[in-house]
Amino acid sequence: METDLARLSITKAWRAIWTTLPVLLGAMLLIALASTFISDSAYASVFSGNSFLDAFIAAALGSILAGNPATSYILGGELLESGVSLFAVTAFLVSWVTVGIIQFPAESILLGKRFALFRNLTAFIFSILVAFITVSLVGAW
Amino acid sequence: MVSEKSYTGWYFLGVVALIYLILYLLAPEGIIASLYFFSSLIVKLIPVFVLVFVLLALANYFIKPKLLARHMGHGSGLKGWIIAVFSGIISTGPIYMWYPLLNDMQNHGMRNGLLAAFLYARAVKVPLFPILILYFGLTYTIVLSLIIIIAAPLQGLLTEELMELFKNENSSIK
Numbered sequence: 001m002e003t004d005l006a007r008l009s010i011t012k013a014w015r016a017i018w019t020t021l022p023v024l025l026g027a028m029l030l031i032a033l034a035s036t037f038i039s040d041s042a043y044a045s046v047f048s049g050n051s052f053l054d055a056f057i058a059a060a061l062g063s064i065l066a067g068n069p070a071t072s073y074i075l076g077g078e079l080l081e082s083g084v085s086l087f088a089v090t091a092f093l094v095s096w097v098t099v100g101i102i103q104f105p106a107e108s109i110l111l112g113k114r115f116a117l118f119r120n121l122t123a124f125i126f127s128i129l130v131a132f133i134t135v136s137l138v139g140a141w
Numbered sequence: 142m143v144s145e146k147s148y149t150g151w152y153f154l155g156v157v158a159l160i161y162l163i164l165y166l167l168a169p170e171g172i173i174a175s176l177y178f179f180s181s182l183i184v185k186l187i188p189v190f191v192l193v194f195v196l197l198a199l200a201n202y203f204i205k206p207k208l209l210a211r212h213m214g215h216g217s218g219l220k221g222w223i224i225a226v227f228s229g230i231i232s233t234g235p236i237y238m239w240y241p242l243l244n245d246m247q248n249h250g251m252r253n254g255l256l257a258a259f260l261y262a263r264a265v266k267v268p269l270f271p272i273l274i275l276y277f278g279l280t281y282t283i284v285l286s287l288i289i290i291i292a293a294p295l296q297g298l299l300t301e302e303l304m305e306l307f308k309n310e311n312s313s314i315k
Contacts, residue, residue: 009201016233017194022150026157028186032179033160036171069266070193074182077276090285097264103236110240111247111256118303119257119296126261126296134285 020068027071031078047084052128054088059127062095063120064102072096086138090131098123189271196268200233222294225255229262229293236263253304258297264289 047054058079062072076089099120100107107116165172232239243256265286266273273282 006202010198012201013194013197016197017190019150022154026150026154028182029154029157029161029175029179032175032182033164035178036175037164037168069264070269070272073269073272073276074186080276086281093285094264094289097266098261100236106240110244112253114304114307115253115256115300118307119253119260119300122257122296122299122303123261126292130285130288130292134281134288137284137288138281 020070024068024071028074031075035078047088051085051087054085055091055128055131058084058088058092059095059099059124059131062092062127063099063124065096069093069097085135087131087135090134091127094130095124095127098127185275186272189275192271193268197233200231200268221252221255222258222297225258225297226262226290226293229259230265230267230290232259232263233268236260252297252301254294254297254301256297257300258293261293261296262290 047057065072072093076093079092080086080089101120104116104120107119111119161172161175239260243251243259247253247256270282273285277285
């Protein structure tokens with residue numbers, strides 16, 4: 001029985017990896033493409049240099065984009081290396097997982113429109129707040 | 142949305158491959174540089190993915206969604222918030238896989254705040270910690286995770302308050 005459960009757990013883990021593998025590979029290929037073809041100055045044009053505005057832009061970007069959180073970590077790491085602030089990158093990482101524009105229709109159907117609307121709205125605000133507090137604490141150390 | 146039986150992910154990879162092919166015809170040097178960059182990313186992440194696989198298998202072995210559902214009922218108080226946040230942290234897989242279970246729990250009287258806290262706490266991805274640490278460091282990972290854990294019930298309460306504030310008696314919206 002326990003052997004069957006262990007086998008099932010491994011199979012499910014493999015399926016989860018296999019399902020996300022093409023998306024991750026595609027995302028990594030796009031990151032590689034962007035890193036080669038898009039200059040740092042292009043990123044600078046999207047992000048203004050104003051911490052709060054950048055965090056807002058990054059949170060909006062994270063809300064629209066969807067996929068495995070690992071992709072957001074990789075993308076966030078590359079954004080950080082391109083000179084985007086940790087505050088904005090953190091807002092991007094948090095909103096990627098907590099706000100779902102693409103999943104919004106499914107969430108409204110299954111959990112209710114008001115719930116989906118207010119949950120996503122507050123999650124967006126909290127992604128900026130969480131980023132601000134995190135960066136303040138990490139910076140203080 | 143990508144499911145186990147869906148080919149969406151593979152179509153996406155196919156489209157990216159097509160973009161590479163087209164750009165190779167226009168700027169071969171740039172594509173070769175991109176592929177070098179891609180291979181360096183792969184080398185960096187292979188050990189991490191092995192670890193992620195092990196953690197996912199362990200999570201599947203020890204955590205049962207139906208067992209979690211039993212302990213997150215209406216009127217569970219502080220215990221409910223703690224369980225909602227903890228369940229969100231340990232839940233695996235895409236968010237939409239959890240919607241049917243959450244819908245069932247909501248229909249059985251589970252507080253909307255607990256649902257929101259559960260969904261917010263999913264931002265703490267323990268199996269993916271190795272990747273987060275690799276890019277942002279251990280201190281950052283610990284601080285971010287703790288702040289998300291504290292924020293999850295607050296966001297849940299705010300969601301609930303706003304839903305109550307903008308409640309329309311005549312509305313058919315849930």
